[in-house]
Amino acid sequence: SGMMALVSQPLAKAFWGDESPLGKTMYQGEQAVTIIGVVDKLQGAWVDHENFEYSVIQNIDFGGSSSNKSYMVRALPEHIPALEEAISKALYAENPNRVVENFQTLTTIKNLTYSNHRLMATVLSIMVVLLLLITALGLTGMVMFNIQRRTKQIGTRRALGARKRDIIEYFMVENYLICIVGGVIGGMLSLVLGQQLMSLYSLPMVPVIYPIISVIGLLVVTTLAVIVPAAKAANISPAMATRSV
Structure with missing residues (x-):
């Protein structure tokens, strides 16, 4: 499938004003990325950055060619305690040689930030x-x-x-x-x-x-x-x- 992305509402407004961004195309380098959704509030990782509210979620591995990768899983709060075991099991089934560590919820990361x-x-x-x-x-x-x-x-x-x-x-x-x-x-x-x-x-x-x-x-x-x-x-x-x- 092609590259797709969810963008934050402030980013969508900055790029397209009051026009709907759904179906629009933006580019990462030469690669076209199709906008498939808008998130009302999606903050970045750097609190004091001027583009703090301009965020994007894409369907790619941000780890690139590196052996270290991070994955984000969306889940209901009641399912979070059982997720660590389920995710580890799924990842090991795909590659038994993986080293899986550092499970953190976005709430924990936000509190640290x-x-x-x-x-x-x-x-x-x-x-x-x-x-x-x-x-x-x-x-x-x-x-x-x-x-x-x-x-x-x-x-x-x-x-x-x-x-x-x-x-x-x-x-x-x-x-x-x-x-x-x-x-x-x-x-x-x-x-x-x-x-x-x-x-x-x-x-x-x-x-x-x-x-x-x-x-x-x-x-x-x-x-x-x-x-x-x-x-x-x-x-x-x-x-x-x-x-x-």
């Missing part, structure tokens, strides 16, 4: 969590300092009839105003930076949902950081207003 990227993502995630904790602790300390500095003011408010809930709301509203202003400025800067990265390095644009989620997360973290000092401030008695602090 992305291991460095996964490690980097894990390290960055841990750093983000630590930075959030440090920020929350710093914010808590700053609010507690403000409470000590404004003890007389809080006591005076209580003496004039402010309820404990009013004092807590005062600090929470103050916190939310600062967070929303900072979040809006930071979100706008991230979108502008994302646009620059997209134009300069052809990177994908940062989805708007990420800055929105970040601002919401910031409000949650700062709420947890401020609520305890604010409750402590609400317990300051009106008598504190008359003391020298």
